[in-house]
Amino acid sequence: MVDHRLRSAWTPDSAETAALPTKAVRWLTRRIGRLSPGAPPAPDSAFVVPPSRIPEKARAELVEVVGTDHVLEEAGERLGRTGGMSYLDLLRRRYPGGLLIPDTVVLPADPEQVQRVLDVCVAHDIGVVPFGGGTSVVGGVTALRGDKQAVVVLDLERLNRLVSVDPTSRLAVFQAGVRAPDAQRLLAVHGFTLGHVPQSYERATLGGFAATRSAGQASSGYGRFEDMVQGVRLATPSGEWRLGVAPASAAGPNLRALAVGSEGTLGVITEVTVRIRPLPERERYEGFVLDGWERATDAVRVLAQNGLLADITRVSDEDETEVSFALKGGLATTAVRRYLAARGITRPCLLILGWHDRAPQRKRALRILRAAGAVSLGRAPGEAWRHGRFAGPRQRDALLDLGVCVETLETATHWSGLGELYEKVRSALHAALDRPLVMCHVSHAYETGASLYFTVLAARDPHDPFGQWERAKQAASEAISENTRGTITHHHAVGLDHAPYLRAEIGDVGMAVLAAAKHATDPTGVLNPGKLGL
Template structure:
């Protein structure tokens, strides 16, 4: 807190999280005939219209969503929550919603930070949240082919536990891991913290099964194909607008016998990005490879603990590191490339810190989102945003996003890290902290987000999202990225799969 108020200025008394009783939940608009059809599809016990059930599926976990739980009034609440028990029941729910012209918001872990699960009605009279929590099975394992078929509602830790019984792992660990589902990972093109070793989720998905208003849809019979365009890549990332993903077939791997996390310090952001680029372009990335800029490194040293910061500062000063950038490498299994990676790091002047900072990062790897609640209590505006671009434009993108955020907010802290590196480029992940404007908390962040998004989109500088997906919040920037033809093609695909437009109204701009 001392560090934070020194950086972002004094904080105003903050609105506490509002009790559920503060929310006026509008009565369900679900027509009786539609409700009857849904009961017919899944059973009366799985059509929920209590206020708390509906509130519990009202929106995701963006900063704006968290604010909406403190300033009642802005939440879009579904008219009912429907909880089918298997893929066939999902199809029947979709069919019932088509028949009765009711919107359907597929709901997995509810961790969207872009409004992807907002219960928007679009042009429909009513909208339901289709909660996939009962689709929680590991359907089959093919050890020879290293494939596993999961139902879409399986959460990250459950997938790992179910696979561990077979000595296998998925290796997909995004920050939302504890709550998010495999269907959600597929629907949003998720990238996990170990993407350098295991790939993005879309790389793992070998098959997908969907329930669409035009009928069941299965894709994926081979590890690779030239049978026309890759429609699996169209279903993945469709964010519930083309169909409800009910099963995913994913590549799995033997569980690594050991994991080793370690830290290094690099000399300034430019040096840090060049070292990560060298690792990526020489095939030497660790399964987890992430490097923080100077500001994020400072906060990590101040807040994360786990290794002695004063001693560390002396250690770095003695090695003339003036702008430390923390590099975390996580190696899973035998990691035959590690020795060469360490030689490259040594030659580049990296200062090894041993395992402590790596273990500290691993220990707190999922806690970032939870810290936002405490910060909101204190009157802080706190949010993240991310992008990616090719290496040659990475510095410009980094600078322009920082300029935009510093221009839109008063005395913000803007931190950044690279957590996904490729041969041709990398992601940039920004965390923003500022004193919350008590008079206009929503507008404050909306303006900052718009400034950052415009800086990213301008002249194709980067993608509007590397792994947070589009939802509602990024939809205005999609046309700049995929072009007028792309928007038309997407709308046409939507029209073919979902002619009445019941699926996830308003997402992806559809």
């Protein structure tokens, strides 16, 4: 039997949980209140895993398609593909009960097998949940059955090939199960990079990026993933669907854009054609501080509207900057605080810039930043951010061990409404939680607006840990949804968590269009039941 349990969404891939320094724990306790350490993740044996509901005839047909070793019904295999990586998903691993466990895990080897697996599931009316890196934080891979008798998780880990590279056109074709680090390694051999580096980079897949319209840390320079996608190949219950034959087209509505972001509800993405770029020759990461959130975001706006954003442009509000300084501590931080005070910075907001080549643009950008009163801290803050940028998920595990409610949420709006939306979401979170620490940064900026990415920490309610965050998330989501100038999700996708608010954003006609597309590709509704509100 092939051991596929390393694909478990619950096991860190590259490092142990990042223990927090004692001084950081003391500071956090003073900030958010007394902590009650929570239960550790429960072993698989603590969970009741019901027998698979897959009919024997359907199971035999799935085995015929992918082989015995790739139809998995053992408890550990099924638990390993149960849910994603949201705070509530992780809580469910610490408080056994309430997990929606799939009946079977199926691992096809190529796009043709994916299509045949779908054909079997349609014939037997079995739900299908596509699964890549398992990093969804909005319930996108929750194994809902809907009205189906059973549900399988379709794990695409074996679709892990670089199919082709076209250096002349700067295009590469990948199978959907390729993880981001592997894609980078395979492209580097040819002298290219994808340039897509979200925080889920270490384990997320290219198919997942396309299915959720992912945005990476370097999106200011390389674009969002949807901008990189030039073609997609999908398996659907109605047959295979291929999109993208030219760099631009006026052949009707852009159906490729419909497929990208469809979250496994219209088809299973099996291949992605992406735009690639030469590897940068030089990279420079540096830090600046501006006085106050309004001035800091205004400086980023001016950079964006003059085409001078760094490839990585990230500005933190006062609370997030305070945390950065407080957790670092030491004489160096004290000296920095004194230096900033001497320069007239009373409300420091940290700006990180990462440049991939583009020296002329950097020189022009620095003139704008100096005019805005930015104080340079040199390369040290930029390099510190660069080296620690994937540590968030492991730090979250450590915070969970301490009894901290820790989660993120994000939105985006136009520049003219950014300050108002920022205040509304912060106010909603402060009203819903007791003594929370609410941090925010902008990491994706555009000519017309920017994203707002919030991180929330609060002492976990030991009596109602699930309800505590559910109420806070609802309050923040309502604050966003009621503001017609903000989106319910900038890059975390819709999944289950944002589905109740989707209609307010796209309207009744928009929901009808999605339903019509769903009926065209998936007339019996087997694909990812319940996601996107479908």
